[in-house]
Amino acid sequence: MGVRASSPAVAAALLLISGCHHGGAEAARPSAARLVQQVPLTGPGFPPDAAAAKDLLARLTVGWGKNWQTYKRENFGRYWSDDTDAVGGRNGCDTRDDVLRRDLSELREGDRNPCVVVSGVLHDPYTGKTLPYSYRKASQIETDHVVALGAAWRGGAYAWTPQRRLAYANDLDVLLAVDKQTNQDKGSRTADRWQPPRAEYRCEYARRYVGIKAKYGLSVTPPEKTALTGMLATCPA
Incomplete structure (x- = not known):
């Protein structure tokens, strides 16, 4: 079963790929930035002491x-x-x-x-x-x-x-x-x-x-x- 095109995560991901600003992209851009930042760039407790x-x-x-x-x-x-x-x-x-x-x-x-x-x-x-x-x-x-x-x-x-x-x-x-x-x-x-x-x-x-x-x-x-x-x-x- 596919994900609906209206999904905010999908819309943000598409914005990241396209980099477009038309068609309401200005309003969506903050959501794209949050998507970038929401995943940690280092695992917990890494590197070990x-x-x-x-x-x-x-x-x-x-x-x-x-x-x-x-x-x-x-x-x-x-x-x-x-x-x-x-x-x-x-x-x-x-x-x-x-x-x-x-x-x-x-x-x-x-x-x-x-x-x-x-x-x-x-x-x-x-x-x-x-x-x-x-x-x-x-x-x-x-x-x-x-x-x-x-x-x-x-x-x-x-x-x-x-x-x-x-x-x-x-x-x-x-x-x-x-x-x-x-x-x-x-x-x-x-x-x-x-x-x-x-x-x-x-x-x-x-x-x-x-x-x-x-x-x-x-x-x-x-x-x-x-x-x-x-x-x-x-x-x-």
Whole structure:
């Protein structure tokens, strides 16, 4: 059974997609803005604090990755998706715009479409760089999966349903806006093979990494666990 076209949520979602102002759109725009804001951009209690992360790490399954040779990016969906099962899902916005709205400061959103981030500034957690963002210019900012899709695949995502993999790829708890070159240098490397160049961020990186692994029931390799234990040891007491 379809949803009636008069549904306020449907009308707001259509406005977000179209960005139109004619036909009463001015009156509907506040509803669209509320739709953007009504879904949290971070899960409750995420990332875990250091003590909780250490406890979660101790309970993760330890084993060597599997099925690495079958990994393909499209296994997690081809495009960003406003997925219902992901943190931030179903607010009518592109996942990347949600990440930018959460992680950038000095934020300016679109007048016609509140989903669109027009400009802002990223204080990159991985390097400490200050990176400007403009919608109309080439950006040095990319969206990183903290536990990379390839690493998640090897840690157990190969056995998930396509819907669960799509949710993972669009879960804001899994994602960070970061420096483009640093993200590309990281690739699909796990925590034993890559750590943020900025040492001050390694505690939070490990907390996020472990929180993601625990949330999705992903395994860690023995070297990965050792590296995460070391990074968590740098957290303030």
